[in-house]
Amino acid sequence: MTHRKKNRLLTTVLAAGLVPVSAFAGVFSLAMAADAAVTKASCQVNAVLLKKEGDGTIPPELEFLKPTLQTEEFENYKGYELIERKALKLALDTKSEATFTIGHRVGLTLLGGDEARLKLHADLSSRDGTKSLLSTDYSINNNGLLMIGAGAYSDEKRSGKLFFAIQCGGAG
Amino acid sequence: MSVLRTTSAGKPALTASASLPVAAWLGLMRDALGASLTAEAARVPEARFEQIWDEIDRSISQDASRPTAAPASFWQRVWAAFQPFRMPALAAAGAAAVALVALQMGSPEPVNEPPTVASVPKTAEPTPRDVQAPAPTPAPNPPAIAESFPSPPAAEAEIHGIEFGGKQGRISQTGVVTVLYVEEDTSAQKSERSL
Numbered sequence: 001m002t003h004r005k006k007n008r009l010l011t012t013v014l015a016a017g018l019v020p021v022s023a024f025a026g027v028f029s030l031a032m033a034a035d036a037a038v039t040k041a042s043c044q045v046n047a048v049l050l051k052k053e054g055d056g057t058i059p060p061e062l063e064f065l066k067p068t069l070q071t072e073e074f075e076n077y078k079g080y081e082l083i084e085r086k087a088l089k090l091a092l093d094t095k096s097e098a099t100f101t102i103g104h105r106v107g108l109t110l111l112g113g114d115e116a117r118l119k120l121h122a123d124l125s126s127r128d129g130t131k132s133l134l135s136t137d138y139s140i141n142n143n144g145l146l147m148i149g150a151g152a153y154s155d156e157k158r159s160g161k162l163f164f165a166i167q168c169g170g171a172g
Numbered sequence: 173m174s175v176l177r178t179t180s181a182g183k184p185a186l187t188a189s190a191s192l193p194v195a196a197w198l199g200l201m202r203d204a205l206g207a208s209l210t211a212e213a214a215r216v217p218e219a220r221f222e223q224i225w226d227e228i229d230r231s232i233s234q235d236a237s238r239p240t241a242a243p244a245s246f247w248q249r250v251w252a253a254f255q256p257f258r259m260p261a262l263a264a265a266g267a268a269a270v271a272l273v274a275l276q277m278g279s280p281e282p283v284n285e286p287p288t289v290a291s292v293p294k295t296a297e298p299t300p301r302d303v304q305a306p307a308p309t310p311a312p313n314p315p316a317i318a319e320s321f322p323s324p325p326a327a328e329a330e331i332h333g334i335e336f337g338g339k340q341g342r343i344s345q346t347g348v349v350t351v352l353y354v355e356e357d358t359s360a361q362k363s364e365r366s367l
Contacts, residue, residue, distance in 0.1 A: 141325050
């Protein structure tokens, strides 16, 4: 009789302790999953040539830039051409680099962030690769766009202003 | 012994001396019955008490005769008390393990591709040496990449630090996107080429 009472008491005490601990662990796990730090990211870097001449038609491969290209900042440009597109997979604190056929190198490093916002480092080299034109640390919304205007560009077939559009999306 | 006396009405009446034996007999019977019932009533709690006592003795003797009568250890008692929660706890642990594995498993694609992969031109023809080497990761198809990225949200970047290495540089915030302008100093390159 007394032994059973002790068992029941012990069971009740264990249950009373187990339930809040389990609830706390569940809530804590969900919170940790929601605020999980980003450890890798996928990026695409587009080398885009913007020209004063053109009919204003945005090609399908640059459709994702339409809201950007239609802002006042780019209203002087009427021709749009994708020169090259590179994909980069980023790991935390490790630099990944893409070399374009036109000579520029774009380096990206994931510095941190969460699922809502990424912290990145970007650098851009000169066309001959000997100098750094830009080195910056920035934070941006997940899948947000950063544009880098690299000045005038011309070759045998085309001429205009060269821009690099960098878009990154994080993953846990 | 009984004496018949005449009442004032002239009727004979049974006097006390005449009715004494009957009353005494009835009294004796009542007393005997009362005593019997009292004794019976007194024996009931005694019997009940003896029954309870016998039950206690029986349980004590059973406890004493058990081979596992030795007191269990603390952990055995805890384990026994935990018995109702074993299956739910195991199920919860299994679910937690599955959730952790699912969280830890990321994209199956390799991360941090070597720069040489990203720098390979799309039109480059593989040399025999490249064919003999381990197959590199194929260059991703641009339309597929564009499809994998959603439309960028209208959000400006927050610049934490910046260094311009060219001729000039500036930052422009349009409200939709942040544009960093750099201008390559081509005059130095021209002078180097002339040398």
